[in-house]
Amino acid sequence: MPLVVQKFGGTSVADADKILAAARKAIRAHREGKQVIVVVSARGHTTDELIGLAKEITERPPAREMDMLLATGEQVSVALMAMAIQALGVPAISFTGAQIGIVTDSFHTKARIRNISTERIQQALDDGQIVIVAGFQGVDEHYNITTLGRGGSDTTAVALAAVLGADACEIYTDVDGVYTTDPRVVAEARKIDRISYDEMLELASLGAGVMHSRSIEFAKKFGVPIHVRSSFADATGTWIVAEEDARVLGASVTGAALAKDEARVTVLGVPDRPGVVHALFRRIGEANIVVDMIVQNVATHGRTEVSFTVAGGDLAETLIVAEHAAREIGAEGVTHDASVAKVSVVGLGMRVHTGVAQAMFEALGAAGVNIQMITTSEIKISVLVDRASGADALRCVHQAFELERPRLDDRRDFAPHRRPPAERSPLAGPDAPPLANGLGGMEDLVVSGVELDEEQARVTLLNVPDRPGYAGKVFRAIAQAGVNVDMIVQNVRSASGDTRLSITVPRADALRAAEAASAAVDDPGHVLVEPNMAKLSVVGIGMRTHTGVATRMFGALAEAGINIALINTSEVRVNVLTDLGPGKAGLAALGRAFDLPTRLAASGSGSRAE
Missing domain, CATH: 3.30.2130.10 (VC0802-like)
Structure with a gap:
């Protein structure tokens, strides 16, 4: 059965109406015969508000306690999203990062994922449920809550897509794709239909704010196609894919x-x-x-x-x-x-x-x-x-x-070449390497x-x-x-x-x-x-x-x-x-x-x- 991971950012779950709209997207994919995992961020400005609360107590809050505090934002979101999907008549279950076994190192506020246990999440999918996962967070080997730093929910979503061999990871956000540059600075900026992992890695590290570079590293390492698209429309967005799918003839510069x-x-x-x-x-x-x-x-x-x-x-x-x-x-x-x-x-x-x-x-x-x-x-x-x-x-x-200017061979109906799951993800299947079983690090260099x-x-x-x-x-x-x-x-x-x-x-x-x-x-x-x-x-x-x-x-x-x-x-x-x-x-x-x-x-x- 096809599997898709959908990630909704903070602006996409900022209020009840937006949560319900996101829930409908997940339900639509479910009714198309797909298994669906939804990763959510904290709502709206919740993270900033939590940081503000900490600063009211101390100017230098301990990193471990900041992780304990900040992880609560996503916990609110997953519960509300599960409620919304269930209210619309579809079974759903919510999990924190710790509950599904997202194990990280112990670098609080900027932890890296070491491994993910798939047993509990796979059982829920096989039972016909939509699985809702808290982005941005995990737990270290000593059961301390950790957070992944900037862009952490993107990283969670792509990591889950990698470990489960998903067909695609859909990143829903408040923009309709990746642009040639920041449209807030250059009004003429154009949406890019497809872009390679390497190009997106460079742009993400150079100031393009749509995706964080760690999530693109995951995608390239494990061959996960990413579709960046709008939470508020159904139009095709930008595919982030392998070089052979991304190359545009005649273009020297992409962004x-x-x-x-x-x-x-x-x-x-x-x-x-x-x-x-x-x-x-x-x-x-x-x-x-x-x-x-x-x-x-x-x-x-x-x-x-x-x-x-x-x-x-x-x-x-x-x-x-x-x-x-x-x-x-x-x-x-x-x-x-x-x-x-x-x-x-x-x-x-x-x-x-x-x-x-x-x-x-x-x-x-x-x-x-x-x-x-x-x-x-x-x-x-x-x-x-x-x-x-x-x-x-x-x-x-x-x-x-x-x-x-649009490129001559832009294809609005483009879809990436889909390899068999065992090829797409080195973490899927019976021959998975040690890192899938907790002996290595998924984010290792x-x-x-x-x-x-x-x-x-x-x-x-x-x-x-x-x-x-x-x-x-x-x-x-x-x-x-x-x-x-x-x-x-x-x-x-x-x-x-x-x-x-x-x-x-x-x-x-x-x-x-x-x-x-x-x-x-x-x-x-x-x-x-x-x-x-x-x-x-x-x-x-x-x-x-x-x-x-x-x-x-x-x-x-x-x-x-x-x-x-x-x-x-x-x-x-x-x-x-x-x-x-x-x-x-x-x-x-x-x-x-x-x-x-x-x-x-x-x-x-x-x-x-x-």
Whole structure:
């Protein structure tokens, strides 16, 4: 029998009428012959009200007691939803997270799911009941109530769909799907009919608020199709699916995002030797601080600058940790900027379409928006700008890629390819791995491989003018020279007043790229070429939300005595550039660190053509 998981957010269960409307959607699916699980969030502003109550008692409520308090919001919702469905003549039963055995670790207020017991929930489904489950919550091995943090109900819903091998997970919300960008900022934003897990992972981490990245990690890991749709209409929404179902012909960029609550931290005068970067990020990882953009300058005179961004709310704690780490490693100091925003474009088409970076940088230059930092992945380009310019930057980038225009092969009747349940979910069926039986962790990091590309070269522009339009001019020249660019890294202006822009290209194209850049810049004498470089990559799911990935990678390279020349990061990959000589030793070290087989990547693998 087909199985569907439906999740209703707080606005979808805010009052009795909305609860009844949600109940009717569940009943409709039930009468279509499906088994139905409904996951609900706390009603309306309940969570905020509960937090307010705690703050009336103490400014620093204990995390364990906050979980006890916050979990009551969802308990109210599940009981009311079960009552509504029963009042409409259909059998239903409600469960808390603890009652159905959602077992988590013990990190209160941001717990991760370890396993889910399916026996009780499956029995209720087999008895013909609609099962109502409290989102956002679970219980640790000591029976303490835990909560999953921001987006926790989405995570609960997708996790249940994964463990039970559901045909789909429907996320009902107050918007009718995922948009090309935030329609509250860009009125012309267009609803996307389908988007890949990787694209949605990037957008979710970059500021798109419809889905939380942890739920998308689950969906990708276990092959769960997600349908984001409106609670208040029956129209088709947005399908979040595997890459083969999501690809849209001719589209280089799928969406754009603005993260306004960003803060930038720069560690100045970092000694350029193996192990230093690892020591810095080990301290940050130990504080459980999630780092986003990481940019490391090309070293001069044995020193470099390392910049990274964190959520604005984490800045105070990050500065304490960073200043302590800077003293340990012999760096010259720490600076920060709490008034920055991150603008990003994301799209599978970046792997094959030319001129994406050029178009983005030229659009920002034409709008008078200055770029402070640049970092990239195979399907993403992110720039850091002044926060006051963030909204204008998002609008001009959205317009530059014509994201408001429907794609030629959008299909309104699209439905994802449905594999057999045992294929869809590694957790379903008699051959389920240990994690389904409580011996592992469903949200454990999945690293799928480590790679080495030995055909890289680095081209660096020194003394880059700190003004709008400069990057666009450089990348236009490189594109006209027909050079494919992989990594793009630009750090903020250093203490000496120097800004550096580095790119990596196939070794055979290095001189051509350097000549094109020289022709475009004001001072051609400040273009440097390092022809013999290697790129080492760790690839997987959850690379950003698991704070120890980069630390483990940097640590393995430090133990092997390998220095890191450049860094860039994304949701699915962490890349570092090293000298060519130790490349194979670095690959072996990463293979040992992550207990994975290694492989040599083709030159320019996953590169973004300019």
